[in-house]
Amino acid sequence: MSDITNPEAPFKLAVPDADIDLLHKRLDLVRFPDELDGAGWNYGAPLADVKRLAAHWKSGFDWRKAEAKINELPMFTRDIEVDGFGTLNVHYIHQVSDVKGAIPLLFVHGWPGHFLEVRKLLPLLTAGGKDQPSFHVVAPSLPGFGFSEAPHKPGFKGQQYAELLNKLMLSLGYGEYVYQGGDWGHILGTHTIFHYGHKHVKAWHTNLPFPNPPTFTKFPLLYIRSLITLPFDQAAQQRLAWTSRWMVRENGYSGQQGTRPQTLGYALSDSPVGLLAWIYEKLVGWTDKYPWTDDEVLEWISIYWFSRAGPAASTRIYYEMGNGGSQSLATWPGWTSVPLGASYFPAELIRLPKLWSPTMGKLVIESEHDAGGHFAAFEVPEKLAGDLRKMFGKGGPAHGVVPDKTGYDA
Numbered sequence: 001m002s003d004i005t006n007p008e009a010p011f012k013l014a015v016p017d018a019d020i021d022l023l024h025k026r027l028d029l030v031r032f033p034d035e036l037d038g039a040g041w042n043y044g045a046p047l048a049d050v051k052r053l054a055a056h057w058k059s060g061f062d063w064r065k066a067e068a069k070i071n072e073l074p075m076f077t078r079d080i081e082v083d084g085f086g087t088l089n090v091h092y093i094h095q096v097s098d099v100k101g102a103i104p105l106l107f108v109h110g111w112p113g114h115f116l117e118v119r120k121l122l123p124l125l126t127a128g129g130k131d132q133p134s135f136h137v138v139a140p141s142l143p144g145f146g147f148s149e150a151p152h153k154p155g156f157k158g159q160q161y162a163e164l165l166n167k168l169m170l171s172l173g174y175g176e177y178v179y180q181g182g183d184w185g186h187i188l189g190t191h192t193i194f195h196y197g198h199k200h201v202k203a204w205h206t207n208l209p210f211p212n213p214p215t216f217t218k219f220p221l222l223y224i225r226s227l228i229t230l231p232f233d234q235a236a237q238q239r240l241a242w243t244s245r246w247m248v249r250e251n252g253y254s255g256q257q258g259t260r261p262q263t264l265g266y267a268l269s270d271s272p273v274g275l276l277a278w279i280y281e282k283l284v285g286w287t288d289k290y291p292w293t294d295d296e297v298l299e300w301i302s303i304y305w306f307s308r309a310g311p312a313a314s315t316r317i318y319y320e321m322g323n324g325g326s327q328s329l330a331t332w333p334g335w336t337s338v339p340l341g342a343s344y345f346p347a348e349l350i351r352l353p354k355l356w357s358p359t360m361g362k363l364v365i366e367s368e369h370d371a372g373g374h375f376a377a378f379e380v381p382e383k384l385a386g387d388l389r390k391m392f393g394k395g396g397p398a399h400g401v402v403p404d405k406t407g408y409d410a
Helices: 017-028 047-059 063-070 122-126 158-171 184-196 220-232 234-249 252-259 261-270 272-285 294-305 313-321 354-360 381-392
Strands: 075-082 086-095 103-108 135-140 177-181 201-206 339-344 362-368
Touching (some): 017 047, 017 272, 047 272, 047 294, 075 158, 086 122, 086 158, 103 158, 122 135, 122 381, 135 158, 158 184, 177 184, 184 201, 184 313, 220 234, 220 354, 252 261, 261 313, 272 294, 354 362, 362 381
Parallel strands (some): 103 135, 103 177, 177 201, 201 339, 339 362
Antiparallel strands (some): 075 086, 086 135
16 A cells, blocks of 8 residues: 555646746857867767757757656656655656556666656556566656755765665555666666565666676686686677776766766756766767757756756765765675566676676576667667566566566466
8 A cells, every 4th residue: 555644746847937048048158168170079079069959959949848748757756754864755757557467667767867768668568468568667766866856965875775766666555566777777776676675676677787797705606617718708808898998988977976076066057068068978978879869868958957956966876876986886785586687788888798697686587689778768668678578478587576466367
């Protein structure tokens, strides 16, 4: 049963006219940097692209049209109390399937993503019938992202995110559910499953497989196998080389956000063009040649610009989860036997040997794709939805993990 003392409130976006006017005024006053001849993407977002997008944001992009489309989604807010941090008001999509007994699924985004990453998945996952499972989808804005309230003091880490996410699902009446995430959605998934797996989270799926190298003390057989086979595994060596190049050439943003997010925050909060360039670079560079339209880019950036806590708040997750740069962002709380599925997309940022994947958890199904990148739910929603259907559908390794909620003939 839902918590009637903590009811959900329907949510509709209604950005004040004054906020839109202020955005346009700031775009009027932009001062662009110079650019080296022939620089292309080597130094970051190209000047011509950012100028075009800034001009369209000021004079062509219709936020009210985008806002009306977003408001067609079933959105709500709810107060969630987090131990030691008081109550946070959380924004989320809650798309209920018409299929009786559909599987509750928690979809968690990352940075620079937001709740709209799930939009293309919704009709695919809530469909269902005789031959495939159906899902009730809950897609929150993480605290400090989109239209969720941000934490007001330091120290909001993995355990707190897990508590908030689990309490949200319980408040909706979902005592048992499954989990899907990439980017921070994957990392926060490790914490949610560690603290609430088996009892509440019955299975999970990641589209950013981020395994640790096996050690002799924790995974002795896998460690020995890795020592013997990895030097001769060409695909694994290519994955490691890809990841190494990305860490050297593309990971600077993480270092800044993980050590001095407040300093960066002044630029992101004060300059719409600064915010545009900071995120646009990732949208293009982290996808698999996805054909972004200018309106798609600007809707995406506008969610950050008009966000409840402002665009700087979303960057603090890097500082908190990495203890100010003193530990890996992907430090895990521990291995669990909750069933895990993994999807591998060719343009993903971190690509590690598949041999290591069992270090993430009880791996029951894997899928490798020929297209797609970091924002798989947005780029190739059919592929990601298909993987979830295989995992939870009839004959799949996680079929029936949520008892009596198959949503189709068993």
